[in-house]
Every structure is written in C-alpha cells, then in structure tokens.
Amino acid sequence: MARKKANNRMLVILLALIAVVCIALWYADKVEREGKAAAAAEQPADEAAEAAAATLAGEGAEAPDFTVEMIDGSKVALSELRGKVVLLNFWATWCPPCREELSHVQQQVIDRFAGEEFVFLPISRGEERAAVEAFRAKTGYAFPMGLDTDETIYKRYATRFIPRNFLIDRTGRVVKATVGYDDEEFAELLCAAAAEIQQK
Structure with a gap:
C-alpha cells in the first residue's frame, strides 16, 4: 500500500515536471516568435531611416549640378538639361538590385518615354570605364551611361x-x-x- 502511494506520488511529481517543462518551452517559443515579429516590423523602418539619413539631395531640394563623362567620351551637364524631366540613376555593375533595375530600363523607361522631353541618366558609381564597357558588352545595353569613377557626383x-x-x-x-x-x-x-512630363 505504501509502495503504491509512493508510486502515485512519483507519477504526480513526474507529470508536474513535464507540465512545467512544456510550459517553459511554450513560453520560450512565444517570446522568440514575438521577438522575431517585432524585429521584422522594425527593420523596414530602420532601413528607411538609414536611407533617409544617407540622402543629401532629398525631395524638394535643388538637384546639385554636375558634369559627367559619358561612356562614349561626351560630357553632359545637368544644368544643360533644364526644361526636361531627368531621371538620375546611380548604380554599379557588381550590385544585384542595380542589375535587376537596369534590366527593365529599355522597355519601361527608354521606350516608354521616347520622344518626350525626358532624359534617363544612369551613372556608374566608383567604377572604371573598362568595367562598365565589359558590362555593356555582356548585357547588350546600348543606352547612354555616365562614369563617376571617384564618386564625386554621387557624394553630392x-x-x-x-x-x-x-x-x-x-x-x-x-x-x-x-x-x-x-x-x-x-x-x-x-x-x-510621366506626371512631370505632362506638366509642360
């Protein structure tokens, strides 16, 4: 009889320990999931804040003037493009999202706005002419590209x-x-x- 009571007591203790462990594991998992969710929610805001802090010419500001050497050896000054809508793009051959973006340019930008008072001006940041020429040869891109080898333009x-x-x-x-x-x-x-182009 005493042995049976002892066994029952041990069983109760064992079940209680299992319950405590299960609750602890559930709580730890809950905390981890909530932490990940909070981090995921904060990340876009953090990235946006970092991007904004790193932007020197924000919306509403006068675009800093510059003269850029193009891949064909010609030169383009931003001030000479006044009266036209300009889409200034900074990119690099080693940058995956840059390459993804450029893959849409011919159809979505060049062809779409052909004949309009619009200039697409992509400028390679921090790369030598040879790297850009090799990239153009590989991709077949024929639209004009500028060179900002020392990042002087980008840093404005x-x-x-x-x-x-x-x-x-x-x-x-x-x-x-x-x-x-x-x-x-x-x-x-x-x-x-497109909206800016229509405002003549």
Missing part, C-alpha cells in the same frame, strides 16, 4: 546605398528619390516621371 546626392534614383523636374528640383529596387516602387517612380 548621397553617402551610402545603391541603386538610387532621383527624379528631377524641369526646374532642376528633386521631386522623388528612391533607394534600392522594388517593382512596385519603381512603377510608382515612373508614374511620377
């Missing part, structure tokens, strides 16, 4: 991150600035460009 607009786009209106002001590549955001950028 931002301190970090590519790809970057600055939509500049006919008066030389930045009306929209984006960082990184996202299909939806890129579509919104082009809609903004």
Whole structure:
C-alpha cells in the first residue's frame, strides 16, 4: 500500500515536471516568435531611416549640378538639361538590385518615354570605364551611361546605398528619390516621371 502511494506520488511529481517543462518551452517559443515579429516590423523602418539619413539631395531640394563623362567620351551637364524631366540613376555593375533595375530600363523607361522631353541618366558609381564597357558588352545595353569613377557626383546626392534614383523636374528640383529596387516602387517612380512630363 505504501509502495503504491509512493508510486502515485512519483507519477504526480513526474507529470508536474513535464507540465512545467512544456510550459517553459511554450513560453520560450512565444517570446522568440514575438521577438522575431517585432524585429521584422522594425527593420523596414530602420532601413528607411538609414536611407533617409544617407540622402543629401532629398525631395524638394535643388538637384546639385554636375558634369559627367559619358561612356562614349561626351560630357553632359545637368544644368544643360533644364526644361526636361531627368531621371538620375546611380548604380554599379557588381550590385544585384542595380542589375535587376537596369534590366527593365529599355522597355519601361527608354521606350516608354521616347520622344518626350525626358532624359534617363544612369551613372556608374566608383567604377572604371573598362568595367562598365565589359558590362555593356555582356548585357547588350546600348543606352547612354555616365562614369563617376571617384564618386564625386554621387557624394553630392548621397553617402551610402545603391541603386538610387532621383527624379528631377524641369526646374532642376528633386521631386522623388528612391533607394534600392522594388517593382512596385519603381512603377510608382515612373508614374511620377510621366506626371512631370505632362506638366509642360
């Protein structure tokens, strides 16, 4: 009889321990999941804040003037493009989102705005001419590209991150600035460009 009571007591203790362990594991998992969810929720805000802090020519600012050497040896000054809508793009051959963005340019930008008072001006950041020429040969891109080998131009607009786009209106002001590549955001950028073109 005493042995049976002892066995029952041990069983109760064992079940209680199992219950405690299960509750502890459930709580630890709950805390971990909530922590991950909170981190995921905060990450976009953190990234947006970092991008904003690294942007020197924000929306509403006058676009800093520059003269860029193009891949064909010609030179283009931003001030000479006044009266046209300009989409200034900073990119690099080694940057995956930059390459993804450029793959949509011919159809969604060049062809779409052909004949309009619009200039797409992609500038390679921090790369030598040979690297850009090799990239063009590999991809078959024929649209003009600028070279910012020492990042002098880029540093007037931002301190970090590519790809970057600055939509500049006919008066030389930045009306929209984006960082990184996202299909939806890129579509919104082009809609903004179309709206600016219509404002003659």
